[in-house]
Each structure stands twice: as structure tokens, then as C-alpha cells.
Amino acid sequence: MNKLIITCAISGAEVTKQDNSYVPYTIEETAEEAYQAYLAGAAVIHLHVRNDDGTPTQDQKRYQQAIEAIQKRCPGVIIQPSTGGALGMSRDERLQPTQLPIEMATLDCGTLNFGGDDIFVNTENDIKYFAKIMKEKEISPELECFEKGHIDMVLRLHKKGFIHAPLHFSFVLGVNGGMTGEERDFLFLKESIPDEATFSVAGIGRFEFPLALLSIQHGGHVRVGLEDNIYISKGVLAKGNKELVEKVVELAKIYKREIATPQEARQILNIKEKIK
Numbered sequence: 001m002n003k004l005i006i007t008c009a010i011s012g013a014e015v016t017k018q019d020n021s022y023v024p025y026t027i028e029e030t031a032e033e034a035y036q037a038y039l040a041g042a043a044v045i046h047l048h049v050r051n052d053d054g055t056p057t058q059d060q061k062r063y064q065q066a067i068e069a070i071q072k073r074c075p076g077v078i079i080q081p082s083t084g085g086a087l088g089m090s091r092d093e094r095l096q097p098t099q100l101p102i103e104m105a106t107l108d109c110g111t112l113n114f115g116g117d118d119i120f121v122n123t124e125n126d127i128k129y130f131a132k133i134m135k136e137k138e139i140s141p142e143l144e145c146f147e148k149g150h151i152d153m154v155l156r157l158h159k160k161g162f163i164h165a166p167l168h169f170s171f172v173l174g175v176n177g178g179m180t181g182e183e184r185d186f187l188f189l190k191e192s193i194p195d196e197a198t199f200s201v202a203g204i205g206r207f208e209f210p211l212a213l214l215s216i217q218h219g220g221h222v223r224v225g226l227e228d229n230i231y232i233s234k235g236v237l238a239k240g241n242k243e244l245v246e247k248v249v250e251l252a253k254i255y256k257r258e259i260a261t262p263q264e265a266r267q268i269l270n271i272k273e274k275i276k
């Protein structure tokens with residue numbers, strides 16, 4: 001089978017040190033968590049940045065500092081900044097990291113409830129706007145889909161020329177307000193994308209490892225990390241992103257999936273290399 005790309009979502013925008021003390025805030029903590037994930041086998045770092053007090057920010061300079069620090073510690077790793085940012089941010093605020101010479105970024109493909117009164121807004125026009133900028137800047141979009149309607153949106157916008165191939169989907173399942181992460185949900189989404197598309201799965205909370213295993217079994221890729229899940233097993237906090245990535249590496253052995261290096265990940269995903 002093809003090699004397995006592990007993405008590590010090291011920080012997110014919502015999870016805090018109160019939830020898990022390993023959630024990185026400072027540039028040094030962010031670089032260290034990325035480094036530990038990279039050593040464990042992550043080829044891609046999905047990146048949100050925080051101010052030192054933990055508040056989420058999409059500030060371009062803060063991203064630049066974090067990216068430089070990560071590149072220094074993790075030679076060749078693919079850095080995938082978030083354009084989702086945190087709830088309530090404007091389009092242009094969210095898009096700031098795309099001003100940097102990045103290879104990949106997330107593209108969130110639809111609006112959804114996000115628990116309580118929260119809504120994560122991604123209108124059709126938002127998606128077109130984000131996709132246009134990523135196309136112009138030759139940034140590979142990771143197409144984050146939280147439910148089936150988001151896949152339909154991608155396919156429609158791809159047909160109309162707004163979203164460019166190659167299509168690389170990320171099924172983010174188990175968000176309170178999105179699609180759940182049972183096996184049937186995964187299979188439905190997997191069958192809904194074109195054969196030539198690639199996909200990764202990010203299971204939220206208790207869905208993280210069962211979905212990782214399913215994706216490994218079905219030739220897909222996997223995202224784990226403290227953004228999505230803070231536990232290594234039921235009730236036991238993970239001692240950092242490293243443990244979560246290590247667990248995926250163990251799961252991969254069950255189906256004899258080798259782990260892709262960052263360079264192999266670039267080939268699999270057809271990413272235009274930008275780092276020196």
C-alpha cells in the first residue's frame with residue numbers, strides 16, 4: 001500500500017493548557033512540539049499560532065516566527081498553516097499566513113455549528129475567495145470537510161474552476177455540530193470523493209484513533225494532535241503531540257503501511273516545494 005502521511009495538529013485555536021499542559025503557546029513551545037511530532041513521524045505540521053498568553057491569533061509576523069523556528073528544528077517538514085483561525089475572525093484576518101511562502105494551508109469547505117452558540121462560518125463566497133488566493137500563490141489546499149455537504153461544495157467549486165486539482169481532502173469528524181465519526185460516516189465520505197483524490201482523516205476526541213485505524217486500513221492518511229484530542233487513551237492525558245503520533249505509527253504497522261517522509265508526502269500530494 002501507499003505510504004502513510006501523518007499530519008500533526010499541534011496546537012489548534014481552542015484547546016488550552018488547562019486542558020493539556022503540553023498545548024504550545026510561545027514560539028519556543030510551538031517549535032518544540034512540532035519537533036517532537038516530526039521526530040515521531042509527522043511529515044506535516046498543521047499550524048495555529050497563539051500569543052504568549054494563549055489567545056489565538058492569525059498575525060502574519062507571529063506565523064513567520066513560528067514557521068522559521070519550526071523549519072530550523074525540523075528540516076524539510078511541510079508546514080500547513082490554518083486559514084480557519086479561531087471562531088469569529090474575518091476573512092482577511094484568517095488569510096494572513098498565505099502572505100508567507102508556504103506550501104500548504106487548510107481550506108475550510110463549509111459552515112457548521114461548533115457547539116453551544118458558536119458557528120464556524122465558511123460561506124460559498126469565503127471558500128471561493130480563499131481558494132483563489134491559494135491558487136494564485138500556488139499553495140496546496142487541504143480541503144477540510146466536516147460533513148458530506150462540504151464535499152459536495154468542493155466538487156461543485158472544482159467543476160466551476162474555483163478549486164484546483166489535485167484534490168486532497170481532510171475529513172474532520174466528531175465536531176459537535178458536524179458529522180460524527182462512526183465507520184459508516186467515514187465510508188460514506190470516502191466513497192463520495194473522486195478516485196484520484198487523496199484524503200486524510202482527523203477524528204475529534206474519542207474518534208481520533210478508531211478513525212486513524214480505518215483510514216490506515218483504507219489507504220488514506222491521518223491527522224492527530226492536541227488540536228483534535230488531548231488523550232492518549234480513555235481518561236489519560238497525552239504527554240504531548242509526540243505520543244499521539246507514536247500511536248499512529250504503531251497502528252500503521254497493523255496494515256504494514258510505511259510512514260512517508262516530508263519529501264515523500266510532497267510527491268504523494270503533488271505539493272510545489274518552496275523551502276530551500
Ligand code: KMH
Nearest residue numbers: 013082083084085087106
Ligand atoms: N479553529 C477552528 C474554528 C482550520 O484549521 O482550518 C477552525 C479550524 C480549521 O481549526
Ligand code: ZN
Nearest residue numbers: 012082084227
Ligand atoms: Zn486547525
